Amino acid sequence: MLFESNLKSLKKVYQGKVRDIYEVDEQHWLIVTSDRLSAFDVVLPDPIPKKGMVLTTVSNFWFDRFSSKVKNHLSDINLEDIIKDGQELEIIKDRSVIVRKLKALPFEAIVRGYVIGSGWKEYQNTGSICGVALPPNLKQAQQLESPIFTPSTKAAVGDHDENVNFDKIIDLVGKEIAESVRDLSIEIYKQAAEYALQCGIIIADTKFEFGLDENNEIVLIDEALTPDSSRFWPKDTYQAGTSPKSYDKQYVRDYLETLDWNKKAPGPNLPQDIIDNTSMKYLEACERLTGIKL
Ligand SMILES: Nc1ncnc2c1ncn2[C@@H]1O[C@H](COP(=O)(O)OP(=O)(O)O)[C@@H](O)[C@H]1O
Numbered sequence: 544m545l546f547e548s549n550l551k552s553l554k555k556v557y558q559g560k561v562r563d564i565y566e567v568d569e570q571h572w573l574i575v576t577s578d579r580l581s582a583f584d585v586v587l588p589d590p591i592p593k594k595g596m597v598l599t600t601v602s603n604f605w606f607d608r609f610s611s612k613v614k615n616h617l618s619d620i621n622l623e624d625i626i627k628d629g630q631e632l633e634i635i636k637d638r639s640v641i642v643r644k645l646k647a648l649p650f651e652a653i654v655r656g657y658v659i660g661s662g663w664k665e666y667q668n669t670g671s672i673c674g675v676a677l678p679p680n681l682k683q684a685q686q687l688e689s690p691i692f693t694p695s696t697k698a699a700v701g702d703h704d705e706n707v708n709f710d711k712i713i714d715l716v717g718k719e720i721a722e723s724v725r726d727l728s729i730e731i732y733k734q735a736a737e738y739a740l741q742c743g744i745i746i747a748d749t750k751f752e753f754g755l756d757e758n759n760e761i762v763l764i765d766e767a768l769t770p771d772s773s774r775f776w777p778k779d780t781y782q783a784g785t786s787p788k789s790y791d792k793q794y795v796r797d798y799l800e801t802l803d804w805n806k807k808a809p810g811p812n813l814p815q816d817i818i819d820n821t822s823m824k825y826l827e828a829c830e831r832l833t834g835i836k837l
Pocket residue numbers: 558559560561562563564616642643644645646647752754764765766
């Protein structure tokens with residue numbers, strides 16, 4: 544279990560909610576994915592065993608699967624060549640990647656195949672999500688006829704992200720990049736969702752992050768199609784009109800909703816059974832998708 548990495552051999556340059564980032568050289572970072580869980584944008588005090596390994600394994604699986612469709616941030620530098628300390632290597636080896644540092648595009652590329660969460664709320668209020676008009680009388684968790692692109696702008700630390708219209712994305716990065724990112728996101732989501740369904744998992748929605756490389760080419764960064772960046776539902780119990788069970792942190796969110804907590808830091812401790820069940824859900828999603836038993 545790893546709540547926070549503190550490598551001696553490299554300089555930590557950033558600590559996100561889940562990831563610790565170290566400088567490798569001018570062009571590269573080492574990203575260590577911890578077992579921290581953030582819910583409602585607050586990092587909870589209890590780590591979830593093996594969660595960081597799951598996120599790393601699942602992301603790497605998709606990066607590889609879609610490598611002919613989209614470039615990704617993984618570099619070919621070996622971890623062993625960077626981390627010489629055997630003990631440090633042992634702690635981080637199954638949860639680390641060495642990546643190209645890229646200029647992150649200033650929005651989250653969200654694709655929704657089902658109407659749920661903030662999208663469901665927005666639909667109930669306006670009949671649309673991020674300016675995309677939807678048919679009337681959709682039920683909660685209903686599948687959309689075709690997946691939609693519903694970007695959000697990344698908030699500063701401590702703030703919640705904000706759903707925006709596609710025009711806002713054009714303002715931010717120009718029409719050409721905006722359209723490429725949209726089309727690429729929808730295409731990858733569709734293919735991933737189709738594959739996942741065969742593994743018994745519905746990917747209801749997902750969030751991608753992209754960067755630009757030195758040739759202004761679009762590169763998939765951060766994590767991809769994980770239970771943290773997506774809603775994963777078990778196919779066999781799914782029913783439109785009801786709030787689905789899930790393989791992701793929705794399970795923890797549901798528990799947190801039963802507490803009298805104002806959703807501001809510090810977050811509450813989790814009971815042991817919630818920690819264990821959450822870990823099992825992450826591990827099961829990983830095994831179903833990648834075949835890897837961690
Ligand atoms: N290859 C990359 N180049 C630049 N930024 C990246 C890259 N991969 C990930 N990131 C950024 O690093 C951070 C990852 O840490 P994370 O814990 O997920 O942070 P956050 O709390 O912002 O979600 C994110 O801000 C993500 O946008």
